[in-house]
Amino acid sequence: MVVRCLAYSLASYGIPAALGDSVIELYNVNNTLIASNDDWFTSNDAATISSYHRDPPNSIESALLVTLNPGSYTAIVRSFSSAQQPAQSGVALFEVYDLRNSASRLGNVSTRGNVGTGASILIGGLIVGGNTAKPVIVRALGPSLTQFGVTGVLADPSLQLRDGNGNLVEANNDWQQSAEAATISAHGKAPSNAKESAMAPTLSPGNYTALVTGVAGATGTALVEVYDESPSP
Numbered sequence: 365m366v367v368r369c370l371a372y373s374l375a376s377y378g379i380p381a382a383l384g385d386s387v388i389e390l391y392n393v394n395n396t397l398i399a400s401n402d403d404w405f406t407s408n409d410a411a412t413i414s415s416y417h418r419d420p421p422n423s424i425e426s427a428l429l430v431t432l433n434p435g436s437y438t439a440i441v442r443s444f445s446s447a448q449q450p451a452q453s454g455v456a457l458f459e460v461y462d463l464r465n466s467a468s469r470l471g472n473v474s475t476r477g478n479v480g481t482g483a484s485i486l487i488g489g490l491i492v493g494g495n496t497a498k499p500v501i502v503r504a505l506g507p508s509l510t511q512f513g514v515t516g517v518l519a520d521p522s523l524q525l526r527d528g529n530g531n532l533v534e535a536n537n538d539w540q541q542s543a544e545a546a547t548i549s550a551h552g553k554a555p556s557n558a559k560e561s562a563m564a565p566t567l568s569p570g571n572y573t574a575l576v577t578g579v580a581g582a583t584g585t586a587l588v589e590v591y592d593e594s595p596s597p
Contacts, residue, residue, distance in 0.1 A: 365430055366413055366428070367427065369425060369456055370457040372422045373421040373422045373425060376421075379455055379483065382455050385443065385449070385452075386425055386441055387441070388440070392436075399428050400428075401426045402424075402444055403425075426441075470592065472591045473490070474589040476587045478583070479584060487588075488502075488589075493569060498567055502574050503523075504587070504588055506586045519578075521559070523536050523575070527570060534563045535563075551591075561576075
């Protein structure tokens with residue numbers, strides 16, 4: 365897989381408050397650091413990353429090439445800092461690309477971040493490859509994060525899923541109100557809080573974007589998740 369972070373180059377796409385110099389750290393389920401990168405071109409795998417056309421557009425952006433065993437992993441994106449350069453905050457784009465040509469599957473991708481308003485909402489993107497429609501579950505969690513020690517959570521997240529043309533595929537506020545609530549529960553993916561959002565669409569191959577906002581313009585920390593519910597390859 366290629367794991368990368370775009371930050372500095374986001375400003376060229378009109379994204380305000382883009383993070384400048386980003387760093388990626390990758391941890392396993394035991395919270396052990398297994399890989400990290402500051403500037404992608406300094407990586408020993410830079411040539412391979414470039415050969416897959418996954419090289420970030422700016423030299424101070426970050427990328428890793430990793431081969432991972434089945435399991436859970438956490439990637440942390442932060443600002444580079446030093447005695448001469450204090451840490452900054454800003455908007456960044458974190459991405460994971462599965463490079464296998466067959467039997468390729470990312471079972472679950474989750475991203476935690478701050479939900480603001482306007483251009484500062486939390487956005488998760490996914491690509492359904494191949495030529496077969498895929499059942500997925502998409503969730504937006506807020507209140508239940510407090511049990512993991514997360515503070516400042518978004519009390520009432522709302523979720524929209526849009527296709528590559530920006531058309532609304534589905535929307536949900538409180539997951540129990542979804543027409544797919546029974547399916548979500550049957551797959552063991554029911555959020556623990558009634559105010560959290562979830563949907564279970566079957567998506568044709570293509571690009572999709574999950575948008576997380578706060579009801580009535582509320583802000584806070586939330587988690588956007590996508591689960592691949594298709595049979596294992």
